[in-house]
């Protein structure tokens with residue numbers, strides 16, 4: 001798709017409360033959903049990410065986009081209403097980043113494989129197994145739909161190591177969203 005988009009998302013950063021909400025299931029599989037997914041993919045690539053969850057663009061809805069190559073192409077994946085049906089394989093540590101935590105990276109332990117039940121943009125039900133980096137991205141992005149964040153998954157030592165950077169994010173958010181403080 002190369003049509004110009006009328007949606008231009010910005011990435012919501014920690015500690016915006018939308019990142020803590022449990023996202024709502026998608027019920028309408030129409031053009032709006034397709035536009036949202038396309039705009040999320042464009043935002044992901046423009047931000048040099050490999051995955052993005054709808055809450056990260058301020059939408060509390062159960063949509064994930066990813067591309068493990070960090071580029072547009074046949075590996076683009078859009079998962080609507082994903083559910084983790086099974087996890088398998090060895091627990092593996094891997095350094096994760098998150099567009100909502102710019103500049104912060106931390107080792108997170110997750111199982112290597114996962115089986116995901118999801119819907120595509122047409123609403124078709126699909127079940128697929130993923131492994132390696134793609135499985136890692138999906139598990140990270142799925143956390144976003146449950147309001148679970150990188151800061152929750154990192155070790156206490158990493159949380160301490162990143163304390164100043166996390167505090168900087170809190171202060172930047174408070175400055176950029178003054179009304180949100182009184183919510």
Ligand code: CO
Pocket residue numbers: 097098099100140141144
């Ligand atoms: Co993330």
